[in-house]
Amino acid sequence: MPDEHIHILIVEDESIVALDLATGLQHEGYHIVGIADHAEEAKTLFTSHQVDLLLMDIHIRGEKDGVETAKELMAIKQVPLIYLTAYTDHETIQRVKQTYPAAFLSKPYDIHHVRIAIELALNNFALYRQRTGKMISLPSANTDEARDNVYTNPTQEKESILQYDEFIFIKQNYRFIKIRTADILYASADDNYVHLHTNDKKYSLRIPLAQLIEKIQSPQLVRIHRSYAVNLQAIQSFTEQEVVINKQHLPIGRNYKEDFLKNFYFR
Numbered sequence: 001m002p003d004e005h006i007h008i009l010i011v012e013d014e015s016i017v018a019l020d021l022a023t024g025l026q027h028e029g030y031h032i033v034g035i036a037d038h039a040e041e042a043k044t045l046f047t048s049h050q051v052d053l054l055l056m057d058i059h060i061r062g063e064k065d066g067v068e069t070a071k072e073l074m075a076i077k078q079v080p081l082i083y084l085t086a087y088t089d090h091e092t093i094q095r096v097k098q099t100y101p102a103a104f105l106s107k108p109y110d111i112h113h114v115r116i117a118i119e120l121a122l123n124n125f126a127l128y129r130q131r132t133g134k135m136i137s138l139p140s141a142n143t144d145e146a147r148d149n150v151y152t153n154p155t156q157e158k159e160s161i162l163q164y165d166e167f168i169f170i171k172q173n174y175r176f177i178k179i180r181t182a183d184i185l186y187a188s189a190d191d192n193y194v195h196l197h198t199n200d201k202k203y204s205l206r207i208p209l210a211q212l213i214e215k216i217q218s219p220q221l222v223r224i225h226r227s228y229a230v231n232l233q234a235i236q237s238f239t240e241q242e243v244v245i246n247k248q249h250l251p252i253g254r255n256y257k258e259d260f261l262k263n264f265y266f267r
Contacts, residue, residue: 005031006122006178007052009045011069012084013037013060017107021055021084024111029175030118038062039069046073052178053118056101058085058092067092070099080121084109122176126162126169161205161215168216170196170203179203181218185245186230199246224260225253232263 008030012018015037022032033049036042038061046054054073058066070081083096086107096104102121105113162169162176169176183198189209196203196212205212213221213229223229228250230243237244240261242251252260 005029006118006176007031007033007050008055008118009033009042009049009051009053010035010055011037011042011060011066012055012057014057021109021111021114025114025118028111028115036060039064039072042069043072043076047076051077051079053080053082053121055082055084055114058083058087058096067095067099070101074099080118080125082114082117082121084114119176122169123162126164161207161212163216170205172203177203181216182220182231182233184216184221184231185234186228186248186250187212187221188250189227197246197248222260222263224256225251226255 006029008025010018010022010032012021012035015035018035018037022035026032033051034045036045040062042060045051054070056066056070060066060069064072066083066085070083073079074081081099081101082103082105083101084105084107085092088106093104102124103117105117161171163181166181167178168181169178171177179196179198185197185199187209188195188197192206194205194207194209194212196205207215209223209227209229213223220232221229222232224243228243230245230250234245235243236246238252240252240257242249244250
Protein backbone atom coordinates (compact mmCIF):
# COMPACT_ATOMS: atom_id res chain seq x y z
CA MET A 1 0.00 0.00 0.00
CA PRO A 2 1.48 3.38 -0.98
CA ASP A 3 2.44 5.65 1.89
CA GLU A 4 0.64 8.96 1.48
CA HIS A 5 1.85 10.55 4.71
CA ILE A 6 4.36 13.37 4.99
CA HIS A 7 7.37 12.10 6.96
CA ILE A 8 8.70 14.57 9.54
CA LEU A 9 11.84 14.42 11.68
CA ILE A 10 11.73 16.37 14.95
CA VAL A 11 14.97 17.56 16.54
CA GLU A 12 14.13 18.81 20.04
CA ASP A 13 15.92 18.32 23.37
CA GLU A 14 12.89 18.92 25.63
CA SER A 15 11.18 15.54 25.72
CA ILE A 16 7.79 16.85 26.86
CA VAL A 17 7.73 19.50 24.11
CA ALA A 18 8.87 16.95 21.52
CA LEU A 19 6.20 14.39 22.47
CA ASP A 20 3.49 17.03 22.56
CA LEU A 21 4.54 18.28 19.13
CA ALA A 22 4.71 14.74 17.71
CA THR A 23 1.25 13.91 19.07
CA GLY A 24 -0.23 17.09 17.63
CA LEU A 25 1.29 16.49 14.19
CA GLN A 26 0.21 12.85 14.13
CA HIS A 27 -3.31 14.03 14.91
CA GLU A 28 -3.03 16.32 11.88
CA GLY A 29 -2.18 13.30 9.70
CA TYR A 30 1.62 13.56 9.53
CA HIS A 31 4.01 10.67 10.16
CA ILE A 32 6.84 11.26 12.67
CA VAL A 33 9.90 9.23 11.67
CA GLY A 34 11.59 9.97 14.99
CA ILE A 35 12.62 12.46 17.66
CA ALA A 36 16.28 13.35 18.19
CA ASP A 37 17.79 15.50 20.93
CA HIS A 38 21.34 15.81 19.56
CA ALA A 39 23.15 16.06 16.21
CA GLU A 40 24.38 12.49 15.85
CA GLU A 41 20.98 10.98 16.58
CA ALA A 42 19.40 13.42 14.13
CA LYS A 43 21.87 12.41 11.43
CA THR A 44 21.22 8.70 12.03
CA LEU A 45 17.46 9.14 11.76
CA PHE A 46 17.79 11.46 8.77
CA THR A 47 19.92 9.03 6.77
CA SER A 48 18.07 5.84 7.73
CA HIS A 49 14.51 7.04 7.15
CA GLN A 50 12.59 8.82 4.46
CA VAL A 51 12.31 12.43 5.65
CA ASP A 52 10.14 14.95 3.81
CA LEU A 53 10.48 17.83 6.28
CA LEU A 54 12.72 18.77 9.21
CA LEU A 55 11.50 20.50 12.39
CA MET A 56 14.56 21.83 14.20
CA ASP A 57 15.11 23.38 17.62
CA ILE A 58 18.24 25.51 17.96
CA HIS A 59 19.22 24.62 21.51
CA ILE A 60 19.84 20.86 21.52
CA ARG A 61 22.13 18.54 23.46
CA GLY A 62 25.76 18.04 22.48
CA GLU A 63 28.48 20.20 20.97
CA LYS A 64 26.54 21.10 17.81
CA ASP A 65 23.46 23.25 18.02
CA GLY A 66 20.45 23.11 15.71
CA VAL A 67 21.86 25.50 13.12
CA GLU A 68 25.07 23.49 12.70
CA THR A 69 23.05 20.28 12.62
CA ALA A 70 20.70 21.66 9.99
CA LYS A 71 23.66 22.61 7.76
CA GLU A 72 25.03 19.06 7.95
CA LEU A 73 21.67 17.46 7.20
CA MET A 74 20.94 19.81 4.29
CA ALA A 75 24.34 18.89 2.82
CA ILE A 76 23.18 15.26 2.73
CA LYS A 77 19.73 15.94 1.29
CA GLN A 78 17.75 19.14 0.99
CA VAL A 79 14.28 19.05 2.49
CA PRO A 80 12.06 21.86 3.79
CA LEU A 81 13.48 23.14 7.10
CA ILE A 82 11.46 24.81 9.86
CA TYR A 83 12.96 26.13 13.08
CA LEU A 84 10.93 25.91 16.30
CA THR A 85 12.85 27.71 19.02
CA ALA A 86 12.83 30.16 21.89
CA TYR A 87 16.04 31.79 20.63
CA THR A 88 15.14 34.92 18.66
CA ASP A 89 18.16 37.17 19.29
CA HIS A 90 19.80 39.00 16.40
CA GLU A 91 22.93 36.82 16.28
CA THR A 92 20.89 33.63 16.14
CA ILE A 93 18.66 34.98 13.39
CA GLN A 94 21.70 35.88 11.28
CA ARG A 95 23.08 32.35 11.63
CA VAL A 96 19.69 30.83 10.86
CA LYS A 97 19.45 32.80 7.60
CA GLN A 98 22.50 30.95 6.29
CA THR A 99 20.52 27.70 6.27
CA TYR A 100 17.60 29.17 4.25
CA PRO A 101 14.72 27.83 6.37
CA ALA A 102 11.18 27.78 5.08
CA ALA A 103 9.93 29.19 8.40
CA PHE A 104 11.11 30.32 11.83
CA LEU A 105 8.54 29.82 14.60
CA SER A 106 9.11 30.99 18.15
CA LYS A 107 8.10 29.05 21.24
CA PRO A 108 5.64 28.57 22.74
CA TYR A 109 4.21 27.26 19.49
CA ASP A 110 0.63 26.84 18.34
CA ILE A 111 0.02 23.55 16.49
CA HIS A 112 -2.23 25.38 14.03
CA HIS A 113 0.59 27.73 13.08
CA VAL A 114 3.00 24.81 12.82
CA ARG A 115 0.62 23.07 10.41
CA ILE A 116 0.37 26.24 8.31
CA ALA A 117 4.16 26.56 8.22
CA ILE A 118 4.50 22.91 7.17
CA GLU A 119 1.99 23.29 4.35
CA LEU A 120 3.71 26.44 3.09
CA ALA A 121 7.14 24.84 3.35
CA LEU A 122 6.10 21.78 1.33
CA ASN A 123 4.25 23.92 -1.18
CA ASN A 124 7.14 26.34 -1.76
CA PHE A 125 9.80 23.63 -1.82
CA ALA A 126 8.01 21.44 -4.36
CA LEU A 127 6.89 24.41 -6.46
CA TYR A 128 10.43 25.81 -6.65
CA ARG A 129 11.86 22.44 -7.67
CA GLN A 130 9.10 21.92 -10.19
CA ARG A 131 9.59 25.30 -11.88
CA THR A 132 13.38 25.56 -11.80
CA GLY A 133 14.71 22.03 -11.44
CA LYS A 134 17.12 23.38 -8.81
CA MET A 135 17.56 22.72 -5.13
CA ILE A 136 15.50 24.95 -2.90
CA SER A 137 16.90 28.19 -1.49
CA LEU A 138 14.09 30.02 0.25
CA PRO A 139 14.31 33.13 2.43
CA SER A 140 13.34 32.69 6.03
CA ALA A 141 9.84 33.58 7.14
CA ASN A 142 8.37 34.35 10.53
CA THR A 143 5.06 33.16 11.91
CA ASP A 144 3.09 36.26 10.89
CA GLU A 145 4.36 36.02 7.31
CA ALA A 146 3.40 32.36 7.17
CA ARG A 147 -0.11 33.11 8.38
CA ASP A 148 -0.54 35.95 5.90
CA ASN A 149 0.77 33.99 2.92
CA VAL A 150 -1.76 31.21 3.41
CA TYR A 151 -4.59 33.60 2.67
CA THR A 152 -3.03 36.21 0.38
CA ASN A 153 -0.79 34.32 -2.05
CA PRO A 154 -3.02 33.35 -4.98
CA THR A 155 -0.38 31.10 -6.57
CA GLN A 156 -0.17 28.90 -3.52
CA GLU A 157 -3.95 28.70 -3.21
CA LYS A 158 -4.31 27.56 -6.81
CA GLU A 159 -1.56 24.96 -6.70
CA SER A 160 -3.29 21.63 -6.11
CA ILE A 161 -0.56 19.32 -7.41
CA LEU A 162 3.21 19.58 -7.01
CA GLN A 163 6.08 17.30 -7.95
CA TYR A 164 9.16 16.42 -5.92
CA ASP A 165 11.51 13.71 -7.20
CA GLU A 166 9.51 10.50 -7.71
CA PHE A 167 6.56 11.79 -5.68
CA ILE A 168 3.72 14.20 -6.26
CA PHE A 169 1.90 16.13 -3.56
CA ILE A 170 -1.80 16.68 -4.13
CA LYS A 171 -4.01 18.97 -2.09
CA GLN A 172 -6.89 17.18 -0.40
CA ASN A 173 -8.97 19.02 2.21
CA TYR A 174 -6.35 21.76 2.71
CA ARG A 175 -3.56 19.22 3.27
CA PHE A 176 -0.93 17.94 0.86
CA ILE A 177 -0.92 14.15 0.42
CA LYS A 178 2.11 12.38 -1.01
CA ILE A 179 1.77 9.84 -3.81
CA ARG A 180 4.53 7.98 -5.61
CA THR A 181 4.16 8.76 -9.31
CA ALA A 182 4.71 5.10 -10.23
CA ASP A 183 1.69 4.13 -8.08
CA ILE A 184 -0.72 6.06 -10.33
CA LEU A 185 -2.40 3.46 -12.58
CA TYR A 186 -4.39 5.89 -14.67
CA ALA A 187 -6.16 9.25 -14.61
CA SER A 188 -9.74 9.83 -15.69
CA ALA A 189 -11.42 13.15 -16.45
CA ASP A 190 -14.98 13.88 -15.35
CA ASP A 191 -16.40 17.34 -16.10
CA ASN A 192 -14.11 19.76 -14.21
CA TYR A 193 -12.33 17.06 -12.20
CA VAL A 194 -9.54 14.58 -12.76
CA HIS A 195 -9.41 11.38 -10.72
CA LEU A 196 -6.07 9.69 -9.98
CA HIS A 197 -6.49 5.94 -9.59
CA THR A 198 -4.06 3.79 -7.58
CA ASN A 199 -4.43 0.16 -6.52
CA ASP A 200 -6.52 0.99 -3.49
CA LYS A 201 -7.57 4.65 -3.68
CA LYS A 202 -8.95 7.36 -5.92
CA TYR A 203 -7.96 11.02 -5.52
CA SER A 204 -9.95 13.83 -7.11
CA LEU A 205 -8.53 17.16 -8.25
CA ARG A 206 -10.17 20.19 -9.80
CA ILE A 207 -7.75 20.45 -12.70
CA PRO A 208 -7.90 19.72 -16.48
CA LEU A 209 -6.36 16.42 -17.61
CA ALA A 210 -3.91 18.18 -19.92
CA GLN A 211 -2.66 20.34 -17.04
CA LEU A 212 -2.27 17.27 -14.82
CA ILE A 213 -0.06 15.55 -17.40
CA GLU A 214 1.99 18.72 -17.83
CA LYS A 215 2.53 19.09 -14.09
CA ILE A 216 3.47 15.47 -13.40
CA GLN A 217 5.94 15.45 -16.31
CA SER A 218 6.30 11.68 -16.34
CA PRO A 219 7.08 9.94 -19.65
CA GLN A 220 5.16 6.93 -18.33
CA LEU A 221 1.88 8.84 -18.07
CA VAL A 222 0.43 8.90 -21.59
CA ARG A 223 -2.89 10.23 -22.81
CA ILE A 224 -4.97 7.68 -24.75
CA HIS A 225 -8.30 9.50 -24.86
CA ARG A 226 -9.68 12.96 -24.16
CA SER A 227 -10.83 11.55 -20.79
CA TYR A 228 -8.01 9.11 -19.95
CA ALA A 229 -4.25 9.00 -19.40
CA VAL A 230 -2.53 5.76 -18.41
CA ASN A 231 0.67 4.65 -16.75
CA LEU A 232 2.42 2.58 -19.44
CA GLN A 233 3.99 0.33 -16.79
CA ALA A 234 0.55 -0.49 -15.34
CA ILE A 235 -0.94 -1.76 -18.61
CA GLN A 236 -1.95 -5.41 -18.43
CA SER A 237 -3.06 -5.72 -22.07
CA PHE A 238 -4.25 -3.57 -24.95
CA THR A 239 -5.71 -3.63 -28.44
CA GLU A 240 -6.05 -0.85 -30.97
CA GLN A 241 -9.36 0.06 -29.32
CA GLU A 242 -8.72 -0.21 -25.56
CA VAL A 243 -6.26 -0.58 -22.71
CA VAL A 244 -6.79 -2.87 -19.72
CA ILE A 245 -5.45 -1.74 -16.34
CA ASN A 246 -6.45 -3.32 -13.05
CA LYS A 247 -9.43 -4.99 -14.80
CA GLN A 248 -10.62 -1.61 -16.09
CA HIS A 249 -11.18 -1.34 -19.85
CA LEU A 250 -10.21 2.16 -21.00
CA PRO A 251 -10.95 3.31 -24.56
CA ILE A 252 -8.25 4.54 -26.92
CA GLY A 253 -9.40 7.65 -28.76
CA ARG A 254 -8.90 7.84 -32.50
CA ASN A 255 -6.88 11.06 -32.20
CA TYR A 256 -4.53 9.55 -29.60
CA LYS A 257 -3.95 6.06 -31.05
CA GLU A 258 -0.89 6.89 -33.16
CA ASP A 259 0.97 8.68 -30.35
CA PHE A 260 0.08 5.89 -27.92
CA LEU A 261 1.44 3.14 -30.20
CA LYS A 262 4.69 5.08 -30.71
CA ASN A 263 5.61 4.14 -27.13
CA PHE A 264 6.05 0.51 -28.17
CA TYR A 265 8.56 -1.20 -30.42
CA PHE A 266 6.92 -3.63 -32.81
CA ARG A 267 9.07 -6.37 -34.28
